[in-house]
Structures are given as C-alpha cells and as structure tokens.
Amino acid sequence: MTTPAPAQVPGDTAPPPAAPPGPGAGPAPSVFETLESEVRGYCRGWPTVFDRARGSRLVDEDGRAFLDFFAGAGSLNYGHNNAVLKRALLNHLERDGITHGLDMSTTAKRRFLETFRDLVLRPRGLPYKVMFPGPTGTNAVEAALKLARKVKSRPGIVSFTNAFHGMSLGALAVTGNAAKRAGAGVPLVHTAPMPFDGYHGADASEPFAYFERMLDDPGSGLDRPAAAIVETVQGEGGINVARPEWLRGLADLCERQDMLLIVDDIQMGCGRTGGFFSFEEAGIVPDIVTVSKSISGYGLPMSLCLFREELDIWEPGEHNGTFRGNNPAFVTATAALHTYWADDALEKQTRLRGEQVRAGLLAIAAEHPEAVVAVRGRGLAWGVQMREAGAAGRAARRAFDHGLLVETSGPHSEVVKLLPALTISPADLDEGLRLLACSVREALREPLG
Template sequence: MTNSEQKDLLVFERRESAVRSYCRAFPKMFDRAVNATIYGADDKEYIDFLAGCASLNYGHNDPDMKQALIDFISRDGIAHGLDMHTNAKRDFLETFHSRILAPRNMDYRTMFTGPTGANAVEAALKLARKVTGRTNVISFTNGFHGMTLGALATTGNAGKRGGAGTELSGVHRAPFDGYFGDNVDTAEQLDILLSDSSAGIDAPAAILVEAVQGEGGLNVASKEWMQKMQAIAKKHGALFIVDDIQAGCGRTGTFFSFEEMDIEPDIITMAKSLSGMGLPFAVTLFKPELDIWKPGEHNGTFRGNNHAFITAKVAIEKFWSDDTFQAEIKEKSEFLEQRLQSIADKYGFSLKGRGMMKGIDCGSGEAAADICEHAFENGVIVETSGSDDEIVKILAPLTIEKETFAKGLDIIETAFDCTLVDKNQRSAAE
C-alpha cells in the first residue's frame, strides 16, 4: 500500500465508526466497477466474488439499467415518493406480476417495506403475529435474517445477537435440515414438539426459514424438508415464511430459491438484488387473504425508492423474460461446482451451497480468513461464511464473463494451495 493510500484510509479510521467491517478485510480505496470487476483508485483490478453480498447479481453498473436510470433522472423523474402513486412504481408492479409472479402461478400482494432486507423480515413477522394472534416464531440454527431487533431475534449467530443490548425474545430456535446429520429428521422432531402441549413451545405465529443459509454456512435445505416444514406450519396454524433475500433473484439458479421445491409460502421476503443495480429496495410478498394491514400500520420513509423501481423493471425485463439467463446460470453453476469440488477434494474439505452461492468448508475460520486474504492480495474479493467463518464463500455476479470467472477461480485455487501448503510447512517445522 502506498503512502497516499495509507493517508486516504486514515480518514475512515479517524472519522468512521468502529462498527465498519468489510473495509477491514479489504483495505483498499475503490473507485469504479463494471460487471464483475472493481477498480481501485490506482486502477488495480479486482474480480468481485462478493457482489455486494448478493446485492449485485447482475453485476456492477449494467448498461441498460444505468441508461434507464440516467434517463429517468434527466427528465426530473420523482426520486422519493413515500408510498404515493408514481409511474415508476406502477411499471415495476405490473412487470413483476407479468414476468415473475404470473408465469409461476403465484398470487401475492407486494408490500414495499423500506430499504433493507431486515425491514422486509420485520414486516413479515409483524404480519404473521397480527394474522394469527400469536407471538412465538420458529426460526432455525445458523439462520440469518437481519440486524434490527425483531429480525435479530430470529438470527442464530451469537456474535450478531450479542450486539442487541437487550433481551431477544419471542422466538424458538429449531435445528435446520441436516443439523444433527443425515440420519436425523429435524422436521419430524419439530412436529413432535409442537404436537406436545407439555413440550414448552408456544404455538407459533410463523415458521421462518431460508432455503439456503447464506450467512450461516451455505447450508442447503432439501426439497422434502421444506415440504415437511410447510406442512407442519399448516398443521399447527402457523404461517410459512421463506426469507429469499440473499438466495433469491437467480442466485440459486431460479428466480426464487424454492421454485423447484413444490411449496407455496404464505409470505416471502426479498431485497438485495431485487433492484437490479444494488439500490436499496425490499419487499414482503404475501397471499392476498393475509393483507389485513391498516393504512400506515407498517411504513418507512424510503419505501418509495423510485430509482430502484426503474432499475428493477429493467432487470426483470432483460434477464427474466425467457429461460436464456436461467440456462446461463445453470452452466456457470456447474462450472463453479466442478472447480470448487476439485479444490475441496485436494484437501479433504467439503463443498457447500447451491447454484451460484457455493463455498468450501475449510474446517476453521483462521484458514478461511488466510485464504481470503491471499486471494485479495492477488486480485479477488471474497468473503467467509458460517458459524466460525470457516467457509470460503463465492458470490460472483451471475453475469460474470466466463474468462473472468475462470481467472478468479484460478486465483482462489492458488490461494488455497499457497496458504495451506505454507501452513502445513510451518506446522511440520514446529
């Protein structure tokens, strides 16, 4: 790092809160980005395997979204509209229905909740409790649903929960699919507990689950397990909520992560890549009969982000009007799996995840962190995941060029080789 860069970064050290995190792992001044490549202020190139934590599934600065947004701003289009009627919101709603919901035979109301996924989760929890008249929510081990108090209560990570500063209640934690190994049916366990009035678990308002646990370690729920969970929710009078904030918008291969599971959630939360361009945008989808909100009962100042409506509409039209993009995701997912499986086999590690959210379990957070640091030093931005940050997690843009993807994975493989060989040599010397 040059003296000039060090001086620039001191501004953040002096002026920004200590809560900052990603910049500590990637100490670099970044300036611009195109698709899957980020450029430092010194023009050094970095391949982006983080993609804004899956907020940039369509890459950085997609030209069509960028032009649509420039045109909208140039004609003085309304940027901030609360929840008032605007052309931009109407066009998004119609496009989302005609291109996403209707082709999948999905009938849902769309609620604009505010800028973050946590807002969408908060709205989902409030609605479930309002509809059922119950307070308890079932969430799962290693689940992550946001950092606001309600969403944080449903999150499993002790480190995240520890920052709450208050009691986090109203939630019962159940074991996720495979938590005790392949031979233990955790869905059956939950059903038995909920069926026993003396088990000590209050009747739930909702069961909240991710099909793939993004932050929790890329744990994948099976189709059969998700179907059982939906049936359990119905049997016990609870609403079935799927958090599709990180796994949605094509990340697992289909627009919704649960599309091939033959389930029909009562409520779905979405954010991250929904705007198409990394703009703040979140929604809660729910079946029409659940729409018992009173006007203004849940709101947010920035729920009417018209800039996000503009880019989201373009993203849907460009990438989801036919099956072409989905086929491209499948091809890249298979390539990613092949490359990561080869690395995992070399070191006796395991492959985690599904679609274009995959990673390698390195067995320890220290090893994973060292690998990510080596990758960054050589031009790849990649993060960790899991209870102990033991997973090297690949979240490349779905639009990444094949050559760039291969180059980035070459750097990842070299990072594994150099880091683990060096570590083994040090251990042998000791």
C-alpha cells in the same frame, strides 16, 4: 484506463497540504480511520480504496483491478453498473422523474408492479400482494414477522440454527449467530430455534418429528408459534442447502399446525440459485416471502414483502417508512426484469455456471482432502468449508492479494463463500477459480498462529 480529474466547483478552494509526519512516524491515518466508526468491517479485509466498477471488476484509486466473487453480498446479481439498467436510470433522472415518493402512486412504481406481476408472479402462479416495507432486507423481515403475528394473534416465531435474517431487533431474534445476537443489548424474545436441514447429520430421519411432538404436547412448554421463518440456502450461516424434501416437509408441517411459512429470499432470490425464487425447486408456495438485495438490480436500496392476498389485513399506514418508495430502484428493477426474466435464459445460464464453479471447487477439495470438509451450494451461491480454524480467512486474504474478492461465512467463519454475478463470463469464472485455488494452497502453507 484513467479517471479524469473532477472539475473544480466555482468558489471551491483547495485545502492546505497536511504537515509531513515527523521523523520515524508512519503514514498519517486516513479519514476512514479517524472519522468513520469502528463498526466498519469489509474495508478491514480489503484494505484499499475502490473507485469504479463495471461488470465483475472493481478498480481501486491506484488503478488495480479486482475480480468480484462477492457481488455486493448478493446485491449485484447483474454486475456493477449494468449498462442497460444504468441507461434506464439516467433516462429517469434526466426527465426529472420522481426520486422520493413514500408510498404515493408514481409511474415508476406502476411500471414495476405491472412488470413484476406479468414476468414473475403470474408465470409462477404465485398469489401474492406486494408490500414496500422500507429500503433494506431487515425491513422486509420485520414486516413479515409483524404481519404473521397480527394474522395469527400469536407472538411466537420458529427460526432455524445458523439462520441470518438481519440486524434490527426482530430480525436478530430469529438469527442464530451468537455474536450478532449479543449486539442487541436487550433480551431477544418470542422465538424458538429448531435444527436446520442437516444440523444433526445427513442421516437424520424424520427431521420434524421432535418439532411436531413439542407442538402437539401441552406439556412441552412450546407455545404454538405464528410462523416459521427459513432460508432455503443459508448464506451467512455457511452456504447450508436445504433439500427440497425437507422444505416440503416444513411447508406441510406449517399447514398442519396452523402456522405461516415465511421464506427469507433476500440473498438467495432474484435468480441466485437458478429460478427467480429459491423455493421454486421445492415446489412450495410460502405464505410470506421477503425479497431485497438484487431486486433493484443496480445495488439501489429496495425491498419487498410478498404475501397471500388473504393475509393482507394491514390498516392504512400501520407499517410505513420514509424511504419505502425508492423510485430510481423501481426503474432499475423494471429494467432488470425485462432484460433477464422475460424468458428462462438466465436461469439456464446460472445453472451451467454453477456446475462450472462446483467442478472448480471439487478440484480444490481433491487437492486438499485433509483440509477441506465440504463443498456445497446451488446456482451461483457456493461455499468451501475448511477444517482448520482460520484457514478460510487466510484464503480470503490471499485472494485479495491476488486480486480476487471473496468473503467468509459460517458460525466460525470457516467457509469461503462465493457469490459471483449471474452475468459473469465463463472465462472470468475460470480465472477466479484459479486464483482461489492458488490462495487456498498458499493459506494452507502458512504457519498457524
């Protein structure tokens, strides 16, 4: 398939050709290298220029196709340019539907709220109000922390080891990764880290005994926090999966200790682990939930902060943002809910696809028992932890060479992380797993250095 050349705009003139490089010179640097900030990251691991995408495939400007096991870091649960969502978006734009709306009432917002209430909240018995805090996940986290502190009139927040909650200052304060925290440039205060499930080993008994003793001891130095914030599956932290009983224990502790429970479902929500919310399996009802990434369904910026009705003590305009009313995102989000969440078919399919991935990764682990530490995941979020420093990164680079996009995660980038679209076919999953197995094999043969 070739992409047609763009039509020339009247008045446009082609720029003069660049002068050829001098003798012995390498290729001229691209505009990405000369103009874009050094902060860019993913393009360094995937050195090509992507041009178009559909489903679970991206194509670069040279026509080379890549199988996507990344899904926009979990923002494209329904694949690239999903046809149903695209048609809904085009219809909205063609009728001059509202695009920018701040927090004004619009037809697109009303349809989303009604659909979200009827297909997501009511069937699960979730008593939540819906807040649109801004376009990104870190906006939702900031709103959640701010609301918890306002409700409890206490500044402290408990977070967990290897957590990741965003890159703005409040979200960084509850993030565990040292390199990301160091970028803040100022002290990150009013938070206290506690061990995530399994941090002290699989046999750790009474995981909250130390935490609760500190809360009850007036000499511990730990002021009573307003809330605890947790991911049920830590994506950036290395696909660390909290057990349902651990999550229930945390919810019980928060209730006993007059703390709010915030679940960050930004990457693991919207069906990534099977159910629409990742905490459903544990049977808990958090006080506050943050949602973003795949809530729009199409990769459009959108986030939600959900909370119990009695917590809705905001004053009008007390927390706002220019782009909190992204109406095109409301349109695609509504279409995604109608298409995939009117019944439990996608949830069942995700669990089946997850078993397919698990089997493929366990085969890789069995082939390299000395190199693979663990395989872990839920639904369609999986990770392969490598023993040797650098092995996961080499495997990801080899995968790119073979036309497969995967990233790494974990505090030492020691985990090969898989986030394929929930709509991926079994055949594409098998192909990607074969490419990954080949990539791991080749990475482990590379000399160290």
